Amino acid sequence: MNNFSILQPKEPRKKPKKKSVILGIFLLFVISVLGLMFYKTSNVFTIAGDNEDVGTYDNFEIKKEKDRLDILVLGIRGEGDMNGGLLADTMILISFDKSKQKAAMISLPRDLYVEMPDHDVPEKINFSYALGEQRRRGGGGLALSKEVVRYITGVYVDHAIVVNFDAFEEIVDIMGGVEIYRDTPFYEAQQWQGEGNPNSKYWYLSADEPAGVQNEGDTTEKDDNNPDDTDNTEQALGQYWVFNVPKGYSVLDSEDALYYVRSRYSSNDFDRMRRQQQVISSMRSKAFSLGVLANPVKVFDILDSLGRNVRTDMGLGDLREVITLAQDYAQVPVESALLEPMENGLIEPGNINGAYVLIPKAGDFSQIRSFFQNIFEE
DSSP states (O other), X not given: OOOOOOXXXXXXXXOOOOOEEEXXXXXXXXXXXXXXXXXXXXXXXXOOOOSTTTOOOTTOOOOOOTTEEXXXXXXXXXXXXXXXXXXXXXXXXXXXXXXXXXXEEEEOOTTBEEOOTTOSSOEEGGGHHHHHHHHSTTTHHHHHHHHHHHHHHOSOXXXXXXXXXXXXXXXXXXXXXXXXXXXSOEEEOSTTTTOOOTTSTTEEEESSOOTTOOOTTOOOOSOSSSOOOOOOHHHHTTOEEEEEXXXXXXXXXXHHHHHHHHOOSSSOHHHHHHHHHHHHHHHHHHHHHTTGGGOHHHHHHHHHHHHHHEEESOOHHHHHHHHHHHHHTTTOEEEEEEOOOOTTSSEEEEEETTEEEEEETTSSSHHHHHHHHTTTOO
């Protein structure tokens, strides 16, 4: 069941309608376990460094807000993936207002087009992590991503966390799969040609060629920044893989869950962000309802996975503060949102040199900054 709301102002000056959901996000799950890493194993991978050595915007500065804490969460394929492994597939800003006891979670679309410090041409926002790592390996990606998100949102981003897909898959396995509920069936018939799993009930071969599937000799890439290197053996035989999650309840293993949260060719990036939130919430609920975090074996398996696959710029004191907030906000309603192009929204689609991008309707980021800065206003 989808509990992810879209928040967009009806008019630039009108306050958006907000829908509250219980705080059930993977960030808090990860942060809580990272805290355990300090206390139980002293095994934490904290990245030092600041923004200046990877680039800052000229004539732009955001001051730290007194009672607000903002944490940027990035999801990447991983350094070992040569097909865009350092591009951020997921970008979520988690915000806490400590004086008002409120929290918000806003997803940033990966195709948002923005200038980057000391870079000749604008890029999609998901390139910021990869560019930062080019400039300073092992921390530059977090630093530059924070700077770019500060520039777009107009809020001071205190900390950042990056999680790769291996952590996601391993933790789903440790928890014995993830349960989701759908009001309608979900089909992905375009994106995963050459990758279907005949041993999974969520995959089947179809003789019907789906719209948008590349044929041999067609060099057009569905994603200019992040092409998928696929083996089209089945296509040559006139068969096409379809990933299908039916209506109702389903339990996905780690591989199918990853395909579920990554699929977007037959839908779009915004639907994918909703599915990501759905799975993240389910993981958190399952972890606490089954007492996963009270099981020492599972806890240390999770610690091992996070130790290998998670990086953050938070130190011990920072983690203690966030863990305390996570505990205090366990039942606090969260304003959950994403930026999406719509008639009265803040962004709109564009085409730059043949690439699909999202650009601010106002011509600059002023309206987007106002939205983020005032997310906690009544």
